[in-house]
Amino acid sequence: MRTFYFDHCASTPPYEQVVQTVGELMRLHYANATALHRSGQEAAKLVERARQSVAQSLGAKPEEVLFTSGGTESNNLALKGILFAGGRRVPKHLITTSIEHSSVYNTAKQLERFGIETTILPVDRTGRVSPSDVEAAIRPNTSLVSVMHVNNETGIVQPIEEIAELLAAFPQVRFHVDGVQAVGKVPIRWASVKGIDLYSGSAHKFRGPKGVGFLLRREGIELDPLQEGGGQEEGMRGGTHNLPGIVGMSQALRLTMESMETRRGNMFALRRQLIDAIREIPELVLNVPEDEELVSPQVVNLSYPGMRPEVLVHMLEKHGVYVSTQSACSSKSLKPSRVLLAMGMGEERASGSLRISFGDEHDAKDVGELAERLKMTVAKLKPLERSRG
């Protein structure tokens, strides 16, 4: 049986070209990029070339690109880097939202234990944080606002440009955007929206290798390093450069950004097709808006109220379809989705959500097949439904 991988929000199949690049670089350029000898210098040149390439793909300057080990590290570095910078004479204040990825949400909780004041903003029924709530939450000691660009469970796009604009009135407040799910799916206006100070990305979400990511950092912004070490990345991130990963990421990013408009079109078409198919199955409810203005194209979120989602996941898997319950990072806990709860959905619906996310290798036939297998699965599970209370 042919299997279908529909979990692109969790991780994507890498570009074949990138797989080759990473392999070749592992074989040929194993020298440490900070070594003095020629081999090291060659490696260093490749890292810098990758930095230029990443910068170019994102409309940033090369000196604004920091390489990290991925989205989680980028988010940690952004939050802790800003909030720990300059010592802890005054307790600083952080504003973030209730729908952030755990690498921001749990970091905020951890920072609270370190004495950082934290405000966690709600979202409305459409899953968006309100810019006026952000403004209202600002205190004299607010150092950082962190809002994700695209939500990882629902694909809902946050009003980051409006927030950036209103934050212009508060020059002491830095603005971090977690763009992990946005890169290559929605336009990033780093060059024109100057109010965004930090922006996180992760290579394996855009068909690059795992274990590598980036943090864009506006010139002049001080970050306290999470990892002290050999002074790499301008002293802001110690550790030997992951050369194959870094170059592989720069290549994947170029490929993904160059093709973004076409891919967006394709993915939106698949999204519409899938939503129409879900509508045909009365047991399922849609957790995302249809309006394409509000969302990123790669994901659909739905619930089967009265059915534990992992049952659905494993049933679908028997039919060769791989999807997620809420986010991959929280799926092992059986708690209801924090994101859907925040959107005002009931516990039953929030506990039974399924995330289907697709990518470049899918076409209408694949989504048709997915819909067919989804229908079949629901039919099999129907007799086992718990009563809808």
Add this chain to the structure above:
Amino acid sequence: MSYELILVRYGELTLKGRNRKKFEDLMFLKLKQALRSFEAIGYEKNFGRVYVQLNGESYDEVAAKLREIFGLHSFSPVLRATHDLEDIRAKALQLMRAERPVPRTFKVTVKRAWKEYPHDSQEMNHLVGAHVLRNSPELKVDVRQPDVELKVDIQPQGVFLYSTMIPGAGGFPLGMNGKAMLMLSGGIDSPVAGWMAMRKGLEIEAVHFHSYPFTSEQATEKVITLTQKLAHYGGKIKLHLVPFTDLQTRMAQSGHDHLIITFMRRTMLRIAEKLAERSGALAIVTGDSLGQVASQTLSSMNVIGRTISIPLLRPLVMMDKQDIIRYAEKIGTYETSILPFEDCCTLFVPKSPATNPNLRIVEKAEAEWGEELERMIDEAVQGTETIVMTPNGRLVRKKEAEAAADRWF
């Protein structure tokens, strides 16, 4: 005197049809590129001519640039007058007085493109000519062979006057005739050959062979400087630096001492041909001048030239050394060329190099090296370092290894 316009005439007027159009389009592009740094300048196209509007930019600086553009036939600084006769007369006199050398004879030619102008061409000829004569007692009119022809062009928007015709570089706009590789040794001849190739519309990429550590870094620097000087005419020129040490030391041990130069020249051409293929160039340009040295006898040219199949262009082949030097001085490469750093051709030179090499012996010896020679040639191509020179200096220093890294990005 402050000119308002420059009338620019294109060369190669014999071109017809589509070629003509291509020529004019490219010419206009090259003209704009050459004058890019003058921000105020405007252009007005008019039947194979272009009026450059100075808009306050310095005529002398613009003229200096125009003189160097390949494909330009000539240009003239233009004064602009109103339709008022007195203004036209005053400007005419001004132009004549600025002529150097001081002319003894002149004539006036009036073109009345604006037919509503009250005086016809004949009348205007007299009205303007008489005024100039009255105010310049030493001048005479000569309608057949005047020293200066003062042209008056009457247009609806004003009157344009010009007299001087400054010759341009002629030839074709750069790139019109494709691309060639230039063998650049560092001597006097090869930069001149390069300039001549460029004048004829060939884009060039320079190839230089170095035998470091036997040749010095300065020898290479000298060639870099020469390329930079040529880039003055071409905007940007690639220079390929080919490592030649291994090949040269191998040939020095060939046992055919008097043929070393022949072997070397043949090998260099083969490497240049491979680089040409990679760059999409269709010819190789050399500074060979018939009979100048042992490798430039007709017999040597025959044996050396046979090793490649793309055309070998030798712009200097029939020129005398003195004339070549004059060109080198004119294009500004002479001073650099005579700097005393050895290039690889002057190394290991035998006491009596062959002036009449035997093709059969040469080919036999090369066949004996066989695969080894092929391998060494490939290695030299692989190890070639390419830099891009602009008139202001080095643009990129790109190693073959770096170019190979392109596939990872």
